[in-house]
Amino acid sequence: MESLTPVSYRRSMRSVLLIALALAACESTPEADPRSSDALAADAGPTDAAPDGPRPDAARPDAQTPDAAAPEPVLVVDADFEDRALGDACGGPDGFDESFSRSVRDDTHVFRGEHACRLGVPQGRNGFGSFGGIINGKLGRLHAGDEVWIRLALYVPADFEFNEGRSKFVRLRTFEAAGEESWGYLDWYLATRDDRNPHHWIYEGTQQWRRKGNPAQQVVRDAWETYEVYYHLDDVPVSEGGDARIRLWKNGELVAEITDQRTLVEPDGFARGLLIFTYFGNEGSPRDQNLWLDDLQVAIEEPPLRDAAGNPFLGG
Numbered sequence: 001m002e003s004l005t006p007v008s009y010r011r012s013m014r015s016v017l018l019i020a021l022a023l024a025a026c027e028s029t030p031e032a033d034p035r036s037s038d039a040l041a042a043d044a045g046p047t048d049a050a051p052d053g054p055r056p057d058a059a060r061p062d063a064q065t066p067d068a069a070a071p072e073p074v075l076v077v078d079a080d081f082e083d084r085a086l087g088d089a090c091g092g093p094d095g096f097d098e099s100f101s102r103s104v105r106d107d108t109h110v111f112r113g114e115h116a117c118r119l120g121v122p123q124g125r126n127g128f129g130s131f132g133g134i135i136n137g138k139l140g141r142l143h144a145g146d147e148v149w150i151r152l153a154l155y156v157p158a159d160f161e162f163n164e165g166r167s168k169f170v171r172l173r174t175f176e177a178a179g180e181e182s183w184g185y186l187d188w189y190l191a192t193r194d195d196r197n198p199h200h201w202i203y204e205g206t207q208q209w210r211r212k213g214n215p216a217q218q219v220v221r222d223a224w225e226t227y228e229v230y231y232h233l234d235d236v237p238v239s240e241g242g243d244a245r246i247r248l249w250k251n252g253e254l255v256a257e258i259t260d261q262r263t264l265v266e267p268d269g270f271a272r273g274l275l276i277f278t279y280f281g282n283e284g285s286p287r288d289q290n291l292w293l294d295d296l297q298v299a300i301e302e303p304p305l306r307d308a309a310g311n312p313f314l315g316g
């Protein structure tokens with residue numbers, strides 16, 4: 001395709017503008033386009049000028065009309081598991097970057113669309129390599145000052161047995177600046193055997209357990225539920241004048257906000273690698289069993305929705 005120099009581009013745009021003005025003059029009624037010629041000049045372009053093209057307002061992404069749809073979040077991960085065939089592994093552009101061996105597209109339980117991802121753990125195994133999946137390339141590296149929202153829908157059947165302690169669930173790995181040594185994971189655990197605080201959280205770079213949530217926020221069986229976590233990455237927590245902050249939600253309801261906890265160990269460190277489950281437990285699964293995941297979404301730009309307290313989140 002031939003490139004345009006700035007001069008020829010301006011000439012081209014001037015021709016387009018003249019065509020647009022000529023078309024405007026040909027309108028049979030003055031109210032057909034109430035906008036001034038200045039407004040036409042502002043958005044004159046090849047598409048707008050095409051005689052049979054869409055009306056300019058319809059083509060403008062920033063058109064503000066009373067019935068405009070709610071703005072959509074910008075997602076760096078939008079794993080809905082729809083694009084490949086039933087029975088295929090859960091990897092790909094609409095899935096994990098690394099799909100573990102028992103992560104398979106399935107339609108037994110679906111949150112949205114036609115497929116979800118069935119996550120399986122074999123009897124007697126700790127699940128690493130079989131149970132879950134990893135996002136790495138899609139997310140890239142996140143540094144101090146970055147914010148990330150991670151949301152997913154989960155279906156846990158009544159007969160799924162979690163391990164005897166708490167279960168690794170959503171894990172974001174952090175590294176020292178050179179990237180050779182990991183400082184451990186920002187870790188959300190499902191504590192299905194904790195009747196009072198069913199959500200446990202820890203940053204392995206600090207090793208201080210946080211027990212959060214209330215009995216009503218326990219995992220509900222045989223139902224789709226959504227879980228979301230927010231991290232503002234910094235080596236200094238909000239409570240000490242920094243930006244590090246953590247929020248957890250379940251079904252759109254805030255479970256915890258932690259402001260006295262760093263989310264990186266050092267200012268030049270970074271986070272890379274999002275793990276979903278990936279480990280059942282040291283004791284091994286009591287039998288072959290599955291749960292289901294759908295709509296795994298990650299945003300690193302502030303989403304448009306707000307929770308009840310006004311915090312930005314992906315929601316749902």
Ligand SMILES: [Ca+2]
Pocket residue numbers: 080081082110111112113114115116294295
């Ligand atoms: Ca789906």
